[in-house]
Amino acid sequence: MSVEDKPLHPVRGYLRSKPSRGRTTEAVTDALREAILDGALAPSTWLREDEIAATLDVSRTPVREALRRLADEGLAHKTAHHGTVVSPMSMEDILALYVIRENLEGLAARLAATRGEPGLVPALRKVQARMEALADTGDAAALSRHNITFHRLIREAAGNLYLERFLGQAEQAVRRLAPTTFAFPGRAVTGCAEHAEIIEAIAAGDPDAAEEAGKRHMRNAREIRFSKMMGA
Structure with a gap:
């Protein structure tokens, strides 16, 4: 050669x-x-x-x-x-990732709703509008990029440097899981609907609802990921 x-x-x-x-x-x-x-x-x-x-x-x-x-x-x-x-990622690694991310994303949404940082809700709605416009296009890569931005805005608004650091590491690990869940049929629509619930809870200043919506969003992503991995 x-x-x-x-x-x-x-x-x-x-x-x-x-x-x-x-x-x-x-x-x-x-x-x-x-x-x-x-x-x-x-x-x-x-x-x-x-x-x-x-x-x-x-x-x-x-x-x-x-x-x-x-x-x-x-x-x-x-x-x-x-x-x-x-580093390889085993099934156990992926499960552990989603378990910890579910709780951390819920906490980030709770803190964001509690702090009520000016400009957060309009910024989230702007990203949400872009994702909804992409939902029927099948552009999973673009949806994934906007999804990363959506969650990054929330964790930055939470105002906790340790939480931001841990979620940043979790985000990196999730990026290694190909394909993105937005490539799975129907996930773009349901994911956007779950984002809308998070936004409305933060906008209402309801920490409990924001945390539950954030955790539910991660649980659903985990269930979809594992059902596909198991061939369901």
């Missing part, structure tokens, strides 16, 4: 430009993280320092630090004497 015919390393397209001085580690970490979250680097893929360094035209030092950071985030796993691989 010639050099020209050699397949490109999956991470190459995720480094948008040459890292600026002093930001190499951050740029390499971001590129690897996005490649993992997008599925370009599949679970159990070996992350070899020399290959990644050569692909991104950087030294091995920032790659080594980037792999350490990804291991801390749970996206990579260091094996004894063999190197680092992209």
Whole structure:
């Protein structure tokens, strides 16, 4: 195989430009993280320092630090004497993810309803309108992007840095679950309806209703995910 015919390393397209001085580690970490979250680097893929360094035209030092950071985030796993691989996700991992996210998303909605941050409800309704317009198009990728924005707005409005951090990590893990639940028949419509319930509870300043709506939304997503995984 010639050099020209050699397949490109999956991470190459995720480094948008040459890292600026002093930001190499951050740029390499971001590129690897996005490649993992997008599925370009599949679970159990070996992350070899020399290959990644050569692909991104950087030294091995920032790659080594980037792999350490990804291991801390749970996206990579260091094996004894063999190197680092992209962390796999078992059925138990996915179940644990949804259980914790259900409670955290419920708490975020409760806090958002309690705090009543100005501008949150209009921002949520704007995202909701875009999602409703996409519901019949079958554009699951666009729906997923707007869904991420919807939940990010709520967790930021909750005003709790620890909750925001934990939900950010959960969001990353969910991005690894392909396909998005919005690709499943009927989920775009039901998901939008569940979002509407969350919005109205927050708008009414009803923490109990907001929390229950947020938790119910996650439970339904979990049930759909597992029914598809089990071939139902």
